[in-house]
Amino acid sequence: MEPKPEAEIRLTLIDDLTSEVMADSPVAPSALPDSFRAETTLNIAGENWWVVEAEPTTRREIIDSGALELRLRRIESVPSQGVRFSLPTLCDALPSTDGPLLEGTELLLHEDDWRQIEWVEVALEQEVQGELAAIRPLLAEAAADGDGQGFPDLYPRRGLSQPLASTPLLLEDLQRGFPSARQSRVAFDSSSQTVSQSFALFLTPSLALYGLVGQASRIEVLAVATLAPRGQGGSPGGPSEVSPDEATSDEAIYQALRDLSVVHGLFLVDWCGARLGRPEEANFHTILQR
Secondary structure: OOOOOOOOEEEEEEEOOOOOEEEEEEEOHHHOOOEOOOOOEEEEOOEEEEEEEEEOOEHHHHHHHOEEEEEEEEOOOOOOOOOOEOOOEEEOOOOOOOOOEOOOOOEEEOHHHOOOEEEEEHHHHHHHHHHHHHHHHHHHHHHHHOOOOOEOOOEEEOOOOOOOOOOOOEHHHHHHHOOOOEEEOEEEOOOOEOOOOEEEEEEEOOEEEEEEEOHHHEEEEEEEEEOOOOOOOOOOEOOOOOOOOOOOOHHHHHHHHHHHHHHHOEEEEEOOOOEEEOOOOHHHHHHHOO
């Protein structure tokens, strides 16, 4: 007996800038991604287009409705000469994204934001200082230009793959320290799956901890994300951060993070600002408020 053929989906492509229908044709469900909740691009006739809006958003919903409408914007190429970078540095190695599919509760990050503010154990300070020495000239040159157009170069950080290599910090330790925090996973906005072995703890409406967990629940990476208010862009975030009524006061959160840093011999590194934040210094608080 031959397998039953898939019911085709009516796919409508719309230019988001002009609202003109670019195409209206059938497509097999198997040709669609599992979800359009993550940032998605399509190549149409040799041109790259960004999916601004999808209705419905998941393959299951699309199959049930029998139709999919995508609003698209063309991705314009930019000449490489004279290009400035929006960040002075980024973490060169990204974690794998073969975790569970997105549920809508995750901490969403742009790939460039991965590990930009993180905790590092004190024993690795010399290595940290070497990386900061490579970043600071880029900050100085951008400040000297004074045009606010970005950085002249981008420094990829390839070291410090294990910033907490000797730190016996467990995920359960964080959960006990912040019992009211909402827990989820991390996802990049370019993927429909979460980061493998990731966690996220939403501490306040503007602050979340995130990272990677290894064997026996030991934390291998611990970083911090500052969140944009709901409905605003420009910073990583999630769809339903902790409400002000549920969150512990900011000062109590900062004190708890200081205590954690002291107990485990850690300091904060703000890579894009090329600065350290030791728990006994004012910079520690300043970096967390960035």
